[in-house]
Amino acid sequence: MPDDAELLAGFEATIAADQRIEPRDWMPEAYRKSLVRQIAQHAHSEIIGMQPEGNWLLRAPSLRRKAILLAKVQDEAGHGMYLYAAAETLGVDREELTEKLISSKQKYSSIFNYPTLSWADIGVIGWLVDGAAICNQVPLCRCSYGPYARAMIRVCKEESFHQRQGFELLLALVGGTDAQREMVQEATNRWWWPSLMMFGPGDADSPNTQQSMAWGIKRHTNDELRQRFVDMTVPQAAALGVTLPDPQLRWNDERGVHDFGEPDWDEFAAVISGSGPANAQRLAHRRRAHEDGAWVREAAQAYADKQAARAAKGAVA
Numbered sequence: 001m002p003d004d005a006e007l008l009a010g011f012e013a014t015i016a017a018d019q020r021i022e023p024r025d026w027m028p029e030a031y032r033k034s035l036v037r038q039i040a041q042h043a044h045s046e047i048i049g050m051q052p053e054g055n056w057l058l059r060a061p062s063l064r065r066k067a068i069l070l071a072k073v074q075d076e077a078g079h080g081m082y083l084y085a086a087a088e089t090l091g092v093d094r095e096e097l098t099e100k101l102i103s104s105k106q107k108y109s110s111i112f113n114y115p116t117l118s119w120a121d122i123g124v125i126g127w128l129v130d131g132a133a134i135c136n137q138v139p140l141c142r143c144s145y146g147p148y149a150r151a152m153i154r155v156c157k158e159e160s161f162h163q164r165q166g167f168e169l170l171l172a173l174v175g176g177t178d179a180q181r182e183m184v185q186e187a188t189n190r191w192w193w194p195s196l197m198m199f200g201p202g203d204a205d206s207p208n209t210q211q212s213m214a215w216g217i218k219r220h221t222n223d224e225l226r227q228r229f230v231d232m233t234v235p236q237a238a239a240l241g242v243t244l245p246d247p248q249l250r251w252n253d254e255r256g257v258h259d260f261g262e263p264d265w266d267e268f269a270a271v272i273s274g275s276g277p278a279n280a281q282r283l284a285h286r287r288r289a290h291e292d293g294a295w296v297r298e299a300a301q302a303y304a305d306k307q308a309a310r311a312a313k314g315a316v317a
């Protein structure tokens with residue numbers, strides 16, 4: 001049997017060679033815990049993220065838009081399922097993670113605590129929120145933990161559809177009336193800063209980043225990803241003819257990237273700690289859905305017990 005030092009050396013060699021750690025492999029407890037926290041938070045975000053858009057399913061302006069939005073919201077449910085399954089390979093179970101979500105012991109992305117007030121919000125969420133999710137998630141396809149990396153490959157393909165459906169929806173609106181163009185601008189004004197906050201605090205205030213990068217879980221810092229998102233989004237905003245609500249936003253020739261302002265980090269802290277505009281509503285809804293689904297879980301359990309009992313009887317006879 002290899003001793004702890006040998007196991008750790010093996011783990012570190014795998015990371016250094018940029019190979020994947022698989023569920024059967026030995027891993028440091030802190031690595032496992034950190035992944036459980038990150039993957040659970042990610043899974044919860046996918047599930048809670050269905051709510052702001054679900055809010056518009058019955059009010060989509062056409063059958064085509066409704067079908068697209070429905071497909072998108074269902075994708076997010078699927079993302080949640082892959083991610084809970086990835087977390088389960090680390091020895092936790094989905095029931096336990098769901099309990100932690102509904103009792104506020106685990107978090108989800110701050111962005112889903114903002115309300116969707118107009119139809120343009122649906123387009124802006126696809127464009128900015130899914131766009132930011134893509135920036136965050138594409139590097140996770142190379143995450144050192146195999147099941148998480150593989151889940152991300154499929155998730156990212158679907159996210160790119162989400163981003164394009166949002167952009168296409170907005171293109172239709174900006175080609176419409178003045179009122180529709182104003183609606184797009186107003187939605188952009190509300191979602192821009194919360195989208196920048198999706199990358200998390202600045203690098204100086206992100207204590208876990210260094211360890212996460214050393215473990216090959218994260219590949220870029222929060223500020224690097226935020227910069228990439230801004231640079232990607234500016235030409236898209238120009239194509240739509242909307243203004244991003246940041247007076248400090250401008251191209252910096254020397255750095256070869258855009259300069260931009262600081263999000264309101266006090267607002268971010270408030271939303272993360274539970275007092276954002278829709279935190280209470282999101283959690284109450286999730287709790288209710290969990291309670292309403294109790295009979296399905298009970299029926300599935302009763303069926304599984306019956307099958308197991310039948311199999312055991314068969315084995316005895």
Ligand SMILES: [Fe+2]
Pocket residue numbers: 046075076079155159
């Ligand atoms: Fe998603």
Ligand SMILES: [Fe+2]
Pocket residue numbers: 076130133158159162
């Ligand atoms: Fe998405």
